[in-house]
Amino acid sequence: MVLCSPQNPLQDGSLKPASRPLSPLPPSRTYDANIPGDFYYHLSRKPISIIKSQLHRNCSTLIRPPNLNGTDNETWCDWVPFDQDNYKTLFGAVDNSFLVAYAIGMFFSGIFGERVPLRYYLTIGMLLSGLFTCLLGLGFYLNIHSIWYYAFFQAMNGLVQTTGWPAVVACVGNWFGKGKRGFIMGVWNSHTSVGNILGSLIAGVFVSSDWGMSFIVPGIIIASTGVLCFFFLVESESDLLARILKASQTLVRTMLIVVYGQEDNEKEPLLQNSSSNEEIFSSPGQSNSISSEPAEEHTKAISFCGALRIPGVMEFSLCLLFAKLVSYTFLYWLPLYIANVAHFDPKEAGDMSTLFDVGGIVGGIVAGLVSDQTGGRASTCCVMLILAAPMVTPGPFIVSLRMLLVCGALVNGPYALITTAVSADLGTHESLRGNSRALSTVTAIIDGTGSIGAALGPLLAGLISPTGWNNVFFMLITADILACLLLSRLVYKEVRGWCGHSPRHRG
Template sequence: CVKAPTILVWFGGRGYRGLTLVLTFLCYTSYHLSRKPISIVKSQLHPNCSALGTNPHNGSNSTTWCSWAPFDQDNYKELFGALDNAFLVAYAIGMFISGIFGERLPLRYYLSGGMVLSGLFTALFGLGYFWDIHVLWYFIIVQVCNGLVQTTGWPSVVACVGNWFGKGKRGLIMGIWNSHTSVGNILGSLIAGVWVSSEWGLSFIVPGIIIAAVGIACFFFLVEREWWQRADTQHSRSQGCPFLPADPEDVGCSPPLSAESSESPKEPPEEPEAISFLGALRIPGVVEFSLCLLFAKLVSYTFLYWLPLYIVNVAHFGAKEAGDLSTLFDVGGILGGIFAGLISDYSGGRATTCCVMLVVAAPMLFLYNRIGQTGIGTSVAMLIVCGALVNGPYALITTAVSADLGTHESLKGNAKALSTVTAIIDGTGSVGAALGPLLAGLISPTGWNNVFYMLIAADGLACLLLARVVVKEVRGWCGYMARKRGYVKEQ
């Protein structure tokens, strides 16, 4: 075995694992970074110029403006709901298809291509400002196209990470890794806030450029799976090569040759077939977690798209201040995702962890609506707590649970189910993500209290849908404790 250079050997082992983790983190951070600007810009698109007693400045050469037709009408909330729904319905439909393609195409090409297209459509939305476009259908069509191409992200990044990390500390690792969602929301809010009150088109164009640039980096550097996972690693190490990739020439090592293989080359083992949609649904737990995520994501995405406008309307902050304050919800989401992953790893109860957090989230949402705007300190604390409890279960289901189910023992080692299972779970959740902002747009004219009642009801339904899996986990714990007590008595 010819040894590779030391740095290349290290990079081919643990280095590639770390590189994959960092790159996929940056990839999905940029996905969420490009989704967030619409929620920040909403509060600046709808003021009616005539009501303010000023003249509109909507031309591309203007530096100030106070409204943007057609969003300056009294039904602006319904129009914003239509924009959100256009993106999210397209995303939900595309997600069920995306997983199927993700299992059959090279993930690196699929992911990087989707990111470049996402950057294009995000920028096109912002170019509507500079091109002086006031046609609702232009913005809806751009949102639909963006929703479809953004479905390339989640199945691809979860499949990449799932290929590299086993189940031992998957909850904690993916809990930390899943903070990309909240980091992307925070960065998207801050970047969009820079231009929200002047040239709002740049609030979309700059994130579009960022996601396209990260997609290009992904194309050149992402390694989607362990190269040595089907090789005789033990033999290669005994010959002085710490790691043996699937294509040994890439790091300068030759594969081990037995006497039989030296005389007549063996044909490579056949790759397992990608799992079907119905086959993935038959994996135990997929249906329950998918339906739970539908309601959990409904709550999370309602906050994602409507929290800044809620703060503007209730606390009477400016658009930039409301956008900056809304990032605290995502700070809580980071903490909640890590906490949920750590607890579920320690206890072995993914469903129970989700259920407990959902139960506690319901009264916290009620309290935030009642007392969350009474003072800045209270608002900060409540936003962090609500963000942790709402996004914790959402993060756990879309990462560690999806990876667990995609590598379930019933698959008998067929890793080609991971992208499809991830797409089914997140696609079902995306139906809720589409319903939440739409319902918020329809209900909010009747009062924000009713919006929060809707969110609390969704939290309760998400918890109920996990009841069967929770009972199964509790019975497993009881059986384990009974066996342990019996063993101690025998001793």
């Protein structure tokens, strides 16, 4: 049956077929995808940095309980094995067990993400992340003092948390086109900084009295969100349409049973994807395009090497390595630097360091908005990295409120843009010829390469800091410059496009 338009009668009195397809999902309307951001992943990975001050403390400033046995007055309040002089090395081992596992797992995560429904993938990842986070907290109640216990579950947590970023970027990319993708994803990406801030606040509530709950509460939160994700996440508009059709089938079949007392004898589904049903939502001239949709839906997922050959993937991946090196060095070492330079106590230094995350929220939004207006993703990143280099200099001025905000915006802006809008652009690049199953793999490659920098940055800072903070900042400036140089080819291409020498392409 063909739907007809009453406004176009033919000469014989019949009705002319509608010239426009009647779609149950108008393309001009954007539907809520109920996308769970990486917010909960960041919230659950933050407690480890908060409880460090509780695991190793200055016991001489505390009142020793009278019923406490032992003669060591210097470390009686510390948590074994972090009560020795090598506690910084042990903390570094715990941190790097997460970061290294995350970096390695990210390269494989995208491959699985392209082949497993994202709803199931995120659900499993969130449930396992909640489990491993809670197991870290159980170390307090079970009185576990083995460094291998904490390093192992941190590594396992790092592996399962790789399910988050490629999947959520793929979900967002499925719902928004390139036109305003930078701005939309810039706003959306602010959840990472908000997750860091909220994770710090939740962990801080319990850290002094019961630090095990600093892990267990975030673990329960992310696991509960995984359950909500399973029931309510809609991956794309096609997924929403499939659910509507399935619900319609169930409703019609139920009505038949109620009316006739038995299920319809037809073996074929009432709303199957047949040629007659295609005519309901399209005109005859568009039947070929609709019939090709199932073939596109089942396109073979792109390989790892195939994703690397997409123009721009290598450049942005290596650029993110150095950008993330700078960002994560600030994330792990900024509170200590503020405490040493400005002579703040640990709580004040931690609170002040959150301004860097606040600046990152603004920087991500600005970077996305500017890149949307100019069409130059690489140029936007390069300009912000150039401006960030003089800001990343040692001295008391960097601990001022304004400088922390500005530095956070310039450092985290390119990082946020590359991991969101750029990844989505490259995952839907024109060279893929319509293959929509590359977004998760491309995102994993880019963020996985960046995660190598995230692991190297804090490690190098720990090795260099004994020689002076100036050398640490010189390392960060060098990383910024290298990140800019890696984008030089893409920037040149974008500038030529603006000058009219060649067509301008994003990504």
